[in-house]
Amino acid sequence: MVQVVFLHPDLGIGGAERLVVDAAVALKSQGCNVQIWTAHHDPTHCFSETLDPDLPVVSVCIPVLRLSRHKKKVLFYCHFPDQLLTQRTSTLKKLYRAPIDFLEEYTTGMADLILVNSQFTAGIFRETFRSLMGVQTDVLYPSLNTRTFDQPSNEAHDLEGLLPEGTSHLFLSLNRYERKKNLGLALEALAALRSTLPASQSVDVHLVVAGGYDERVSENVEHYAELKELSSQLHLGDCVTFLRSPSDSMKVALLRGSHAVLYTPSREHFGIVPVEAMYCCCPVIAVNSGGPLESVAHGKTGFLCEPTAEAFSKAMERLVMEPQLRRDMGQAGRKRVHDKFSLQAFSGQLHDYIVSLSH
Structure with a gap:
C-alpha cells in the first residue's frame, strides 16, 4: 500500500x-x-x-x-x-x-x-x-x-429567514473576508445594477456576501467592518446580507438559488468557487484574469469582465433580463465541470x- x-x-x-x-x-x-x-x-x-x-x-x-x-x-x-x-x-x-x-x-x-x-x-x-x-x-x-453538492435540499426552505421577502434576483459573492479578494467590487456592482434597473425590479435584487471568517485573523475582522461601512455609503440598505463562514449546506443552497456568483479577485491562481458554482448550475461573473480564464467559458458558462462595477453590473443585468440565458449557462456550466474538473x-x-x- x-x-x-x-x-x-x-x-x-x-x-x-x-x-x-x-x-x-x-x-x-x-x-x-x-x-x-x-x-x-x-x-x-x-x-x-x-x-x-x-x-x-x-x-x-x-x-x-x-x-x-x-x-x-x-x-x-x-x-x-x-x-x-x-x-x-x-x-x-x-x-x-x-x-x-x-x-x-x-x-x-x-x-x-x-x-x-x-x-x-x-x-x-x-x-x-x-x-x-x-x-x-x-x-x-x-x-x-461533489458529495456535498449532491445532497438533497430545498433552497427556499434553507434560505428562509435569510433573504428579504420578495427577493427574486439573488447574486452571491463567495470568498474569504480578505482585501485582496476585492469584495467591494460586488457591492459597487450591485449599486450600479440597481441604478439601471426599473424600480419594480431593483427592489427585488439582493446580494449575499459570504465567506471564510476567522476571529484570529485581524484582516478578516477589519475587512468585514469595512465592507459593512461601504454598503452603508452606497445606500444599499437591506439589499445586502453578510454571512461569515457559512455551513456547507447553506453554501450549496445559496449557489443553487442564485442568478450568478460574482467572483471578484484579480489574478487569482485558480479559484475553486467558479467550479462549485458551475456544478450547481449557477453562472459565474468573474474578473478576466488568472484562473477563471481556464475555468469559466466566457459567454457559455458565465462572463469574464474587466474588474469594474460597470462591467460586472452589465453582466448581472443580462442575467436578470434574460432568464433563458441564465438557464442555458447553468446547464453548460454543469457539463463543463463533469468534463474538466x-x-x-x-x-x-x-x-x-x-x-x-x-x-
Whole structure:
C-alpha cells in the first residue's frame, strides 16, 4: 500500500485547504494510506472530512521532512508561491523576507515532482522562481468533490429567514473576508445594477456576501467592518446580507438559488468557487484574469469582465433580463465541470503521479 502524507500549515476552510482535503479523499479512494499533518486545526472551523479519525491531524516541522528527504519522495503541488502572498511595505520587511524567499525557492527545487493548479500558476511559478526555470511543472487542475453538492435540499426552505421577502434576483459573492479578494467590487456592482434597473425590479435584487471568517485573523475582522461601512455609503440598505463562514449546506443552497456568483479577485491562481458554482448550475461573473480564464467559458458558462462595477453590473443585468440565458449557462456550466474538473479524473491523475514516485 502506498503511504501518503500531506503537509499544510493551517487546515482552515479556504480554497487551498479544500484542495488538500479533496486530494486526500481522492487518494484514499484509490487505496492509499493517507495522513494530513498541519500546525493548526480547529474542529469548529474546518471541512467536515477532516473530522474523520482516518485522517489524523498532527503538528510537523517541515524542515525535518526536508532533512530526511533521501528517505521520502516529495511531490510539491504549488497553489501559488508563498512569497507573492506577502507585501514588502518596508525595507525591514524586505530584509526579513529575503532569506525566507530564498529558502522557499531552494526547498521547492528539492521536490521530486512539481505540480501546479493552472497554466496561469505555471507562468507565475517560472517568473518567481528564476533558478527553477528548467524544472518541469505539470498542470493538475483541482477537482470538485461533489458529495456535498449532491445532497438533497430545498433552497427556499434553507434560505428562509435569510433573504428579504420578495427577493427574486439573488447574486452571491463567495470568498474569504480578505482585501485582496476585492469584495467591494460586488457591492459597487450591485449599486450600479440597481441604478439601471426599473424600480419594480431593483427592489427585488439582493446580494449575499459570504465567506471564510476567522476571529484570529485581524484582516478578516477589519475587512468585514469595512465592507459593512461601504454598503452603508452606497445606500444599499437591506439589499445586502453578510454571512461569515457559512455551513456547507447553506453554501450549496445559496449557489443553487442564485442568478450568478460574482467572483471578484484579480489574478487569482485558480479559484475553486467558479467550479462549485458551475456544478450547481449557477453562472459565474468573474474578473478576466488568472484562473477563471481556464475555468469559466466566457459567454457559455458565465462572463469574464474587466474588474469594474460597470462591467460586472452589465453582466448581472443580462442575467436578470434574460432568464433563458441564465438557464442555458447553468446547464453548460454543469457539463463543463463533469468534463474538466471531475473528482474521478483528478483522482486518477494524482494517483498516477504518486505511483510513479513510489517506483
